[in-house]
Amino acid sequence: MRREAPQKLTDYGPLVFPAGMLITFFVVPFATMIAVSFFKRNPSGFYTPDFVFENYARFLSLFFGKVLGFSLFLAVTVAICCIVLAVPFTYLLSRAKRRTQVLWLVALLSILSLSEVIIGFAWSTLFSRTAGITNLLVMLGILDQPVALNPSFGAVLTAMTYQALPYTVLVLYPALVRLDPTLTEAARTLGASPIKSFFTVVVPALRNTIVATLIMVFIFALGSYLLPQILGRPQHWTLSVLITDQAIYQSNMPFAAAMAVFLVLVTLGLVALTVIAGRKGEAA
Amino acid sequence: MSGLTLQNVTKQFGTFTAVKNVELTVPHGTFVCLLGPSGCGKTTLMRMVAGLDLPTGGAIKLDGKDITNVPTHKRDLGMVFQSLALFPHLTVGENIAYSLRIRGVGKEEQKKRVDELLSMIHLSGYADRPVAKLSGGQRQRVAIARALAISPKLFLLDEPLSALDAKLREAMQVELRQLQQRLGITTIVVTHDQREAMTMADTVVVMSGGEIRQAAAPVEIYRRPADTFVADFIGMTNLIDFNADGSGASVLGASIPGLAVPAGLKSGIISIRPEDVHLTAPGNAPVTGTVTFVRDLGGTIETFVEAGGKQLVAVSMPNARPDVSVGQSVGVQLNPGDCVVLKS
Numbered sequence: 079m080r081r082e083a084p085q086k087l088t089d090y091g092p093l094v095f096p097a098g099m100l101i102t103f104f105v106v107p108f109a110t111m112i113a114v115s116f117f118k119r120n121p122s123g124f125y126t127p128d129f130v131f132e133n134y135a136r137f138l139s140l141f142f143g144k145v146l147g148f149s150l151f152l153a154v155t156v157a158i159c160c161i162v163l164a165v166p167f168t169y170l171l172s173r174a175k176r177r178t179q180v181l182w183l184v185a186l187l188s189i190l191s192l193s194e195v196i197i198g199f200a201w202s203t204l205f206s207r208t209a210g211i212t213n214l215l216v217m218l219g220i221l222d223q224p225v226a227l228n229p230s231f232g233a234v235l236t237a238m239t240y241q242a243l244p245y246t247v248l249v250l251y252p253a254l255v256r257l258d259p260t261l262t263e264a265a266r267t268l269g270a271s272p273i274k275s276f277f278t279v280v281v282p283a284l285r286n287t288i289v290a291t292l293i294m295v296f297i298f299a300l301g302s303y304l305l306p307q308i309l310g311r312p313q314h315w316t317l318s319v320l321i322t323d324q325a326i327y328q329s330n331m332p333f334a335a336a337m338a339v340f341l342v343l344v345t346l347g348l349v350a351l352t353v354i355a356g357r358k359g360e361a362a
Numbered sequence: 363m364s365g366l367t368l369q370n371v372t373k374q375f376g377t378f379t380a381v382k383n384v385e386l387t388v389p390h391g392t393f394v395c396l397l398g399p400s401g402c403g404k405t406t407l408m409r410m411v412a413g414l415d416l417p418t419g420g421a422i423k424l425d426g427k428d429i430t431n432v433p434t435h436k437r438d439l440g441m442v443f444q445s446l447a448l449f450p451h452l453t454v455g456e457n458i459a460y461s462l463r464i465r466g467v468g469k470e471e472q473k474k475r476v477d478e479l480l481s482m483i484h485l486s487g488y489a490d491r492p493v494a495k496l497s498g499g500q501r502q503r504v505a506i507a508r509a510l511a512i513s514p515k516l517f518l519l520d521e522p523l524s525a526l527d528a529k530l531r532e533a534m535q536v537e538l539r540q541l542q543q544r545l546g547i548t549t550i551v552v553t554h555d556q557r558e559a560m561t562m563a564d565t566v567v568v569m570s571g572g573e574i575r576q577a578a579a580p581v582e583i584y585r586r587p588a589d590t591f592v593a594d595f596i597g598m599t600n601l602i603d604f605n606a607d608g609s610g611a612s613v614l615g616a617s618i619p620g621l622a623v624p625a626g627l628k629s630g631i632i633s634i635r636p637e638d639v640h641l642t643a644p645g646n647a648p649v650t651g652t653v654t655f656v657r658d659l660g661g662t663i664e665t666f667v668e669a670g671g672k673q674l675v676a677v678s679m680p681n682a683r684p685d686v687s688v689g690q691s692v693g694v695q696l697n698p699g700d701c702v703v704l705k706s
Contacts, residue, residue: 267439283450
């Protein structure tokens with residue numbers, strides 16, 4: 079169905095409500111944050127309206143650069159782990175029986191109902207020395223004695239991947255269900271083994287979906303601030319942790335706002351790069 | 363022996379038997395059409411030949427080698443799907459070269475083969491186009507070229523022309539048959555279109571309810587159907603009950619002298635093609651009927667006659683146009699040589 083372009087002002091009527099919501103709950107707070115990022119901090123109180131760059135200037139240090147770098151690295155790693163796990167999993171799921179599909183999707187949805195705090199503490203128990211999974215390995219005779227697996231980078235990565243995986247699967251699922259199953263059959267009749275046909279047909283045919291999912295998980299992981307604190311060492315803390323710390327514990331709103339704005343800009347830049355790279359790949 | 367052999371092939375989905383004890387031999391280089399109504403098991407049979415479904419019983423042999431459990435990608439097939447299944451992320455050339463790329467053929471050789479195949483399907487210079495930009499007939503040709511890229515041992519086509527409009531379909535049937543004859547490749551086509559089967563096949567295999575009803579040359583199938591299903595499914599026919607005693611057979615209350623009935627058969631059905639039903643003046647033939655409708659199609663004239671409570675159809679060419687009108691009484695002549703006796 080082709081829709082006509084709006085002709086009169088009243089044709090835009092249906093947009094009033096969503097536009098109002100977006101302005102009230104997104105544009106206004108974000109604009110406030112941008113404004114605050116230029117305010118001057120008042121050490122005795124909160125902040126005073128001003129127009130200074132010192133919040134941004136303070137940010138341009140090796141320490142914050144490292145934190146920003148680590149945050150991006152962590153988010154990219156989580157996104158890649160999620161895609162690597164979720165694409166084959168969702169592909170097999172979409173070819174499974176209806177019943178099996180429903181069971182798995184319900185299980186994945188139930189993970190979404192868990193709060194980040196519960197996920198964090200559940201994993202910290204699982205990774206602990208006293209009650210963790212290494213005790214199982216000891217029972218099986220693989221390890222001599224139980225060891226603590228957290229705090230560590232691996233623990234942060236595992237928990238964040240666990241948290242983001244259901245979103246990844248749910249975003250990939252519709253695209254994979256729609257993928258014509260005769261495409262892989264055709265690849266097999268043409269001499270491709272099932273694994274080869276997966277990589278030469280399913281993955282390339284879903285390239286755009288995969289890139290979009292990658293971006294979504296990346297942004298999702300960038301905002302995580304509880305799991306790195308529960309399961310990581312201070313060097314595993316992300317920029318989001320520092321923003322929270324500045325905003326809530328140090329009462330330095332202008333600096334927290336500056337970091338947040340910067341994070342948004344970097345994220346937008348990376349997303350734009352990915353999209354441009356994707357377009358170029360398509361044209362080639 | 364060279365070619366494809368199916369021995370007692372059976373496929374069950376749960377309690378439903380899709381294909382029942384199929385025995386079929388396809389000699390090397392022949393063109394076989396699996397023909398039947400939807401749900402008759404013809405596609406399942408082809409999918410088993412391709413290895414996309416595994417039979418629950420029986421064996422499939424190709425050139426004497428048992429391939430029943432050989433995975434699809436090791437069977438060296440070419441298959442054209444009903445949906446064509448062209449890879450949307452690849453260009454025309456890349457689609458055709460896919461099987462060569464998978465087998466690690468060099469880039470130069472791939473390009474040479476793609477050019478060869480493109481000129482064979484009259485699409486030279488289309489290699490770099492995306493498949494989405496092609497018309498239905500062009501996509502059809504690309505799917506055929508892709509399946510033939512490795513010179514497969516078996517060429518399988520599942521309802522390959524069903525998406526095309528009638529005129530293009532007829533042209534493609536002829537083209538496909540000519541291509542197959544030029545390449546001498548063993549070919550199996552699944553179709554529900556009997557005209558398509560008659561046009562292309564060396565052997566038509568009529569299926570129904572998961573079983574083969576008859577496998578024979580197209581003319582044989584048409585002239586000597588094995589049972590009422592085949593007679594009725596292939597072309598138009600008149601199926602008429604007959605009764606026989608020791609001396610002769612009677613049809614529609616009139617005896618047909620000279621109709622050879624197998625000894626001991628008391629009753630059954632005869633099939634007679636509409637073009638073999640001749641109308642004469644009443645009294646000149648044993649059976650008399652009333653004309654109920656005349657359909658003059660220009661090229662042929664179909665006359666519907668009611669005789670003995672049964673509707674018969676007679677087809678004649680314009681140069682032998684019967685001089686009849688609705689309501690007129692006519693004699694219906696049934697030559698015993700044109701009648702095929704079938705068990706009921």
